Amino acid sequence: MERKRFLLLDIDYVTENDEAVIRLFGKIKGDGENKSIIAKDKSFKPYIYVYPHEIQECMEELGELNLKKIEKVRKKDVGIYKEFLKITLKHPQEVPKLREKIWSMDTVVEVREHDIPFYRRYLIDKGLFPMQEVEVQGTSMESSFSSPEDPCIFEIDGEPLPISTGLPEIKVLSFDIEACNPKGMPQVKQDPIIMISLSSNQGFKKVYSTKPSKNDFVEELSSEKELLQKFVDVVKNENPDLITGYNTDIFDFPYIRDRAARLGVTLDLGVDGSELKFMRRGFANSAVIKGRIHVDLYPSMRRFLQLDRYTLERVYLEIFEKEKKDINGDEIHSCWADGGERLEELFEYSLDDAVAVTKIGEEMLPLSMAITRLVGQPLFDISRMATGQQVEWYLIRKAYEYGDIVPNKPSAAKVANRRRIEGGYVKEPVLGLHKNVVYFDFRSLYPSIIISRNVSPDTLVDECDEENCYTAPEVGSKFLKEPVGFVPSVIGNVLNERVKIKSRMKEATDPRERHVLDVQQEALKRVANTMYGVYGFIRFRWYCLECADSITAWGREFIKNTMKESEKSGFKPIYADTDGFYATYVG
């Protein structure tokens, strides 16, 4: 038996001999080493929980189904211990087939944790975190691929071991394609791809095109087919950990896919030799390359920045505070047709776009990776998730650690019935120009209210003696003082961890280490500040109207009291919103 240690980049499962096999995609990093590994684990099985009316009868009824295993387990459900049946199945795809059947049984109240994707379940149960290292033991297998960067195929025997270390250097390759149409947006049926630009965070800069240039960063290919083949070859040769672009889910990759299909080019970009594929994520598609993380920076930028528009130019200006050179979309066709100096400009613009994406990635990816390492789900998923969903998956992992059973996702009917909550306190501004303005910041108000008032679905009670509970103003909801609720406990740990990291930051002398810690504490802050939101978002598992209303009620009270208090010290409040208030000092 041998051991392998690698950076965990991605995870999925495949079916081999009717059995689900988890695949961990990683990189063995060392002195300039950039070797891919695919570690397979055949031992993990899917499972769901069943809450029975009467446990013995239910076991008997379930026994008639062809299940792998039925066990009695005790799990905490919204603060109360209950006996559940844990049902192990043979294959993840049995879950959607069987859960309806089981749910409709007379002996069954409900089915729980039936909608947690298999690879996510694996990460949670094994305590693994993407973008961290993992150590596995097992056997190296004969590789069946013949790509230049042949991955090591490894069969896991035993438990994978999470290793807590710093983040090794990540290799990022960004790309951008150009295609043009005289009348507007290029049409995939008629307009070829005219150039593909690639830029890496390790100095790679190239434009491939079907026209020549006097610039030496441009390489001419004889046809569009050759151009696409070159793109595939470069990706395989560079073997990046991450592939980034801007709106690549919606534009670049679908365009490449359709042109490649017409021209007969195989887009075998995956580490396992698999082809580029598309995943339905709701209404939009995402482009998936197995074993490499495709991060479309566009959805990430929508989350991280608060802007009126999210064009690459606008985002670039926001982050770097300078303009990026830009060619108007309508002009691309004439630049291409005219040739000469205008074409040279187009080559430069195209490369500049890819380089801009690399630069934006260098600024923003560290935060995405820190959130990935905190939440513990793949970067591919994290980069496309709303912050509320990130928090939900963080809580699902914590629920597993705490021995709590996860609430079900609400049905469409339930979502429609759920009410949105009243917002924070807003005081209309006193109009005019004010001198000596100060800002009282309460952004961390909600997390601290959740902790200090123990606001959680599992501490919410109908009736309680005044001394044993906290009662929210206006709404009157009551929360037990003891024991510490699930969400308050999780937020408490997040904030404690953040304090620890901040003190480590103060001690750190290496500016790079300080930066890494700074990004980590930022990720913790974001998760803590979003966490109260899970109570108020109607489609969330931990939705709790009373909790959400109580938090904002306490928040309003707190802001108003603080405003009143500040007046005693000579301040005059002029404007307040949810997060704090402005005041002038009048003495």
Added chain:
DNA sequence: AGCCCACGGGG
């Protein structure tokens, strides 16, 4: 006011 539907980014 309430409902429906289109839109975002990309060239």
Added chain:
DNA sequence: GTGTACGTGGGCT
């Protein structure tokens, strides 16, 4: 893939 965005703003009834 143990799946099916999301929030908003305009036009219309």
